[in-house]
Amino acid sequence: KAGVTQTPRYLIKTRGQQVTLSCSPISGHRSVSWYQQTPGQGLQFLFEYFSETQRNKGNFPGRFSGRQFSNSRSEMNVSTLELGDSALYLCASSFRSSPGTDTQYFGPGTRLTVL
């Protein structure tokens, strides 16, 4: 079974630009979560989507947004990039239909560098 895939793997942007990251979950998984990982803060939850609806949201500014499509693929968008947005962005998917199916499986991440 193919794992979680994320594209692109690496991105370099400049301040003020916007960026869109893509995530394809494991086949059959309906929940997709996004995390930001930095050396200082560790893994911080951004948001979760389930059946095209945002279920949870972390404490990030409105510049961070996302969506999920009917095939469960998800995108996240960051507008007006700041230097502090440089991080590894991780996507995780889970089946999420009942207790015991909540394990989240992570993709390889997208390394975003903002110059």
Add this chain to the structure above:
Amino acid sequence: EDQVTQSPEALRLQEGESSSLNCSYTVSGLRGLFWYRQDPGKGPEFLFTLYSAGEEKEKERLKATLTKKESFLHITAPKPEDSATYLCAVQPQPNFGNEKLTFGTGTRLTIIP
């Protein structure tokens, strides 16, 4: 607010030297505690899920245990390939849909040949 504290931050062991990593947590009601392994530049790799105090799970040289306030990841006779950062995360009981994972900052484990 849910909190996860992992200790030590870094641990260096000789090959074959067994030890334990600690994960202390506070959560309103625990739905699950998760252990992941992360290699540099890669996404976290799932290791274990624990659901209730007293539960134990094993995989090769790793064994995870859970109490009401903490979890331990025991590593027995480690090998250099066990070197990685080990992450612990908790998920609270469903509360108006707020079931996000809260992660600790990890323990960076180095096994010296």
